[in-house]
Amino acid sequence: MNAVTAPADIEIPFDHRQSAHCESGAIASLLRHAQLPISEPMAFGIAAGLTYAYLPFLKFGGLPLFAYRMPPGHVIRGLAKRLGIRMHFERFTQPEAGMAALDGYLAAGRVVGIQTSAYWLTYFPPDMRFHFNAHNLVVYGKRGDQYLISDPVIDIRVQCAAQALKKARFTRGVLAPKGLLYYPQSVPAQVDFTGAIRKAIRFTTGMMLYTPAPILGVRGIRTVARKIRRLDPRAAHHNKLLLGHIVRMQEEIGTGGAGFRFLYASFLQEAAVVLGKPALTQIADELTAVGDEWRRFALHAAKMCKDRMPMDYALLSGQLLDCASREEKIYRWLRAEVK
Amino acid sequence: MKTNEVPQQNAKAFMGHSKLLYAQDQTGRYVGAPSSGWEAEEIVLDQAIGEYVQLAADAWRRAKAGAASTLEYHMYRERMDVVLLAQSTGFPKWRVRRHLKSGVFQKLPLRHRQRYAEALGKTPEQLERLPEQP
Structure with a gap:
């Protein structure tokens, strides 16, 4: 007779460290778990995660997409490519198969990263739950029906019931996770940080300065500044929704502040040491000052949305133009330093 | 942003959690800095x-x-x-x-x-x- 026994509880020792951003946080902690010490800013910088993109043809809730970082998946793939890490990725058509595979890895003592929707994760505070399908988290165990989770953006370790996690992993729609599960398969013994950092900085500065489309990089910031100045004052409700949406993309969606500018400045400080280039520390300070301007822009825009400040499109537009020209100088200087 | 400027305005929506920002400490070095919420x-x-x-x-x-x-x-x-x-x-x-x-x-x-x-x-x-x- 085969008695049906509940599988034993599993808890793989894992160091939970809170991050600003889910993807860079998840991959950095998975790599640290695989004995490659790397900080979140370093992971984000080497992956060339920073950007600015205004994508009017992608609508969310009727509003265009404003992105301050590269599309989902770019951080993990970019980092793996530049550091020579082999990643294992797995997607599933059947939710049951996806959950069974997750259980299998946990039983084998492997910690894995997964992609989920943020909306169905029950441990998120209700007001923070939105339909965003490219959230990333790390699963390090299972106790009874509860998965033990290190969610990079949450300050503490959390748990999620199997049913809810299954729903979060298999939502449909744009960026559908399809149960994506990943872990570093092999990490090289010798990692060339110097070369990786140089390449990554060249990629980011090139994109910010030289993309031909006026919706990306520094030109993208200028386009949005112009767009804000030209908003029709009669459409006040819509304009407020748009500005609120911009501020949310910049500040609320795990950016570490100022739309990833502070995170990138932190990376530049670390890079200054690795490359032995003190100039990068100065550039980090400059970028921090621009980040502060982005934050002032966000505060003004938010207050105008709430009528705590008179609506002033020209003021907001001017702040963005200021950010654009200062960032342009920064990227040129940075590019010259890593030539 | 300096660590002592990181907003701590206890946002209701966070339900007692905090989020991580990056800010410069007194010496100018970047560190992770938890924030309990910001007005904006x-x-x-x-x-x-x-x-x-x-x-x-x-x-x-x-x-x-x-x-x-x-x-x-x-x-x-x-x-x-x-x-x-x-x-x-x-x-x-x-x-x-x-x-x-x-x-x-x-x-x-x-x-x-x-x-x-x-x-x-x-x-x-x-x-x-x-x-x-x-």
């Missing part, structure tokens, strides 16, 4: 949630009056719109719009209502009911 973020979050609450309340009144299906209310209640609901069910937008009309949704075959139920995390029976209050 709170305003825009309230705005985004308030918009769905308003849409759900309007849909609730329409459904009560028989001018729209209960599906419309549940869609906004779960912070979705027609585009998102179409993407998460696989129905084209025009069909979703049709299904939002009064009378159409109830007459759908169960397997179609099941798809909506799945996308909205509810049972098909729940989707046909309205709560007492929006």
